[in-house]
Amino acid sequence: MEFSPFNNIVKRCLQGMEMEAKGNPEEANQLFRQGWEEATNEFEKFLAAYYVARHQPTVADRLHWLTIASEHALKADNEATKSALPTLYSQISACYDDLGDVENAKKNHELSTLYGAAPSDKGPFYHGTKADLQLGDLLIAGGLSNYQSELVMNHIYFTALVSGAGLAAALAKGDAPERVYIVEPTGSFEHDPNLTDKKFPGNLTRSYRSQAPLKIVGEVTEWGKQTPQAIQTFRKKLDNNKGEIIN
Structure with missing residues (x-):
């Protein structure tokens, strides 16, 4: 399945993180456990288990849940969960290290390094905007950020999730119609460090950036658009986000 902030298990995990931020670990743990019990597929089970692991009383218990999370991530076998494997194996390695198991600590550290290479995502890729563009046009870095008006961006951003590109188009500045273009990277690209x-392990939104241009090769005209209320909620979150953009 594709990552969506509107998925019930994702929302449950977000609620748990809000409780953590408010200093309510017991409530957070209950929400993560509820997410685990409600999970119906490998992706949801991987995600819920990862957060359940954060509230375990012992290193052995934490290792148990991280191992469960990694097993479900492997079974899901998609680009989103693959991107989380370096984080999972790194944390599993740290658990083994704390338990004095040098051999398994080394093994999982090596797995973390192995899966931590450049993105293997083959797309298709999408870019959401309100700009009126044509086939063959090149999107280049150097534009102003949609989120910090005076910041000139050193990269051009894109995603493998059409829903994510659609959300970006809805949040883009201006009153022009929302557009989602199919794009091809013309050079190397990396996981979006922002x-x-x-909040989540790895790059579950399959969001990337490149300093090389993106070539427009098509356009999507139908995607699952969010309600005006949902878009307004996202706008408020962006307005309240005081974090620095990694440019």
């Missing part, structure tokens, strides 16, 4: 290993 979203990778932040």
Whole structure:
């Protein structure tokens, strides 16, 4: 399945993180446990188990839940969960290290390094905007940020999730129609550090950036658009976000 902030298990985990931020670990743990019990597929089970692990009383218990999370991530076998494996194996390695198991600590550290290479995502890729563009046009870095009006961006951003590009188009400045273009990177690209290993492990939104241009090769005209209320909620979160953009 694709990551969506509107997925019930994702929302449950977000609620748990809000409780953590408010200093209510017991309530957070209950929400994460509820997410685990409600999870219905490998992706949801991986995600819920990862957060359940954060509230375990012992290193052995934490290792148990991180191992469960990694097993479900592997079974899900998609680009989103693959991106979380370096984080999972790194944390599993740290648990083994704390338990004095040098061999398994080394093994999982090596797995973390192995999966931590450049993105293997083959797309297709999308870019959401309100700009009126044509096939063959090149999107280049150097534009102003949609989120910090005076910041000139050193990269051009894109995603493998059409829903994510649609959300970006809805949040883009201006009153022009929302557009989602199919794009091809013309050079190397990396995980977007503004979203990778932040709230969620890895790059679950399959968000990337490149200093090389993106070539427009098509356009999507239908995608799951969010309600005006949902878009307004996202706008408020962006307005309240005081974090620095990694440019």
